[in-house]
Amino acid sequence: MTTNNIHNLTRSTDDVVIVGGGLAGLFCALKLAPRPVTLISAAPLGLGASSAWAQGGIAAAVAEGDSPEAHAADTIAVGGGIVDEAVALGIAREAGPRIHDLLAYGVPFDRDLEGRLAVGREAAHSARRIVHVRGDGAGAAIVAALSAAVRRTPSIRLIEGFVAEALLTEDGAVTGLRLREAGNFAARPVMIASRAVVLATGGIGHLYAVTTNPAEANGSGLAIAARAGAVIADPEFVQFHPTAIMVGRDPAPLATEALRGEGATLINANGEHFMAALHPLAELAPRDIVARGVFAEIAAGRGAFLDAREALGAHFAEKFPTVHASCIAAGIDPATHAIPIAPAVHYHMGGIAVDTRGRSSIDGLWAGGEVSSTGMHGANRLASNSLLEAVVYAARIAEDIAGHAIPSPARLPEALVTSRSGVPDTSIVQRLRAMMSANVGVIRERDGLAEAVRSLAALEHTATSMVVRNMATAALLVAASAWSRHESRGAHCRADFPAEVPALARRTTTTLAEVHDIADSLTENSTPRIAQFMIA
Incomplete structure (x- = not known):
């Protein structure tokens, strides 16, 4: 891998250009090797990606007695009647091979005493099928392992600290991107010409006041694709995680759903368990139902809290070190005190509409990860399906590009490199x-x-x-x-x-x-x- 200052970047490249340093972008770049790839990341690699913050893990039917068909059925059941069933089943069936890919890249998934992959339970799953790393550290461990693999791959050229602020097209096809140094609003933009662009820019969490997403998740990829004419699917469906930890931080720390899978309960300030009256699965109901239940308690002035004292107690720090650290930093000991929570924007089911190969409606533009909309999630994402979708579609995009003749780009005219961007108020x-x-x-x-x-x-x-x-x-x-x-x-x-x-x-x-x-x-x-x- 080579790391370049943007000023050393050729203005016209035969590289596949991938925008985004999260799970989908990293995995796609690795899957394309040894084909030349330019990977553009707004933040230093491994930072600024929602996937790095994912605590739950990856849903995969890898345990005895489970099946992709059961996984797909659970996905369809919570998706509000608009899940693309063929897409959901196809992704579930590819889970096993993609988990083995991640193991080969060095991801240290948790194992049981017999050496098999350890699996946990999360809301609305009918089986224990969530593959974790150290309880609540899956996202960080996966992104760290893939970042290391990218850095040692010679075919990948890495450009860090630049954002894509516009997608360039001509006659309905991609011709390149306009980039700008992140945070440097006085700098002139830089144009990069390419006929093969993969957007993996993440979600929209920072369009909202309370979110669990990093600041880079501000909808930029969705916006530049839409402005270029791309078809957008399901943008109204925004998932609120019901248990963001409310300690005055932006973004808000997340209390993973796996805590409720291990028996933690939701209570109000009066100590009442309010979810049992709202859904037969109570704390393990689909996220939209739990989020509305928590929202209602807060709106009524009763507050909402996650109570793991009985379920985990002194074992909290060992089993969920990330959540424990967030609580302790805010002066809360979750072993002895309930954790104040509120719903926070966590995931966008909508995005750039793509087909089963990750192709958008614009020729030469692929999209993967949260910026895309595949049809898997419908109106309500099933827990831990997002990381799975990201790696499955990243691999599919790489395979599609490998068999796709990409025309050589023309050099972009200098006249395009003129505008400066005002400082955001x-x-x-x-x-x-x-x-x-x-x-x-x-x-x-x-x-x-x-x-x-x-x-x-x-x-x-x-x-x-x-x-x-x-x-x-x-x-x-x-x-x-x-x-x-x-x-x-x-x-x-x-x-x-x-x-x-x-x-x-x-x-x-x-x-x-x-x-x-x-x-x-x-x-x-x-x-x-x-x-x-x-x-x-």
Whole structure:
């Protein structure tokens, strides 16, 4: 592997260009070896990726008595009636080979006393099938192992500290990317020409005020693909993890679902176990149901807490060291005290629409990981399916590119390298995030969604910072699609349309042009609310 300063990067390359240093990007780069790859990461490799923060693990039917068919059935059962069943089964069947790939790259998955892969249980799974690393350290261990493998692979050229702020196309095909040094808004952008681009830029958590995602998960990949004309699928479906630890940190530390799999319970300030009245599986109900239960307790003023004192007690630190460290840092001993929690944006089921090979609607553009939407998750992701989907699709993308003739790119004209980006106004970003949490959050309704759509469309139009513009674009896709879905389904809950509508049991597909049409229709005879972003 070679690590380059961006100024040494050739402006035109026959490399496959992968944007994103998380699980999907790393795995795809490794699977493409020895084909030349340029891997662009906004943060130093191993940092800034949601996959590195994943505590639960990877869902895989590798234990005796389990099967891919059972795994797929569980995935379909919680997906709100819109899971692509063939996709879910195909991914479940590829879990075993991808786990063995990760083992070969050095991932130290937990094993039982007989040397077999140890598996745990998480919400809505009918079997113990979650493969862990040291209890709650799977994401960090996987990304660390793959990062090390990338650094020792000579065919991979690594560019760290740069973000993709625009996707370049011509006649419906990718021609390259516009990059900018992360955080250096005075710098001129740099163009890289390529006919094969893989977006693996992660999710949208930082479009919301409370999230478990790193700051880099701000919807940039979704926005640049949509602006280039890509079809976007299911953007209204945003999963809120029910047990973010509320200790005043941004992003909020996560209390993994595996804690409830080991017997931890949810209580309010009165010590009442409120989930049993909401779902037969209580604490192990699907995430959307648990998130709404926690939200309701907080909204009613009773608060919500994760109680592991009886289930784990003195063994907490040994079994869940990451969560334990977060609690201790905030002055909470989870062995003796309940942990204050709240729902936080954790995962986006929507994203760039891709086929079973990871191809988007734009020729030469593939997408993998959270920025994509494969149809596996439907309206509500099953726990620990995201890392599995990321590695399965990263491998499929690599295989597809290997058998795909990629035209050599033309050198991009110098005239494109002119614009500078304004510094993002932190107060505007904070207001955007607050609006998304208030109006496009756990519970949604017509007027709040309409207000969000109008405001975000106006902000997208007036933003002088590419960071803010991309955030507004991604947020607008979510808000407009949520406004358009007149029902409650999975993670999308409308207070004014509380029931599922059978006729709407289908996936959403949209484009930015269609979303702008929705915004225009809502803006007629109404004053845009951009002023609220501009108030000091």
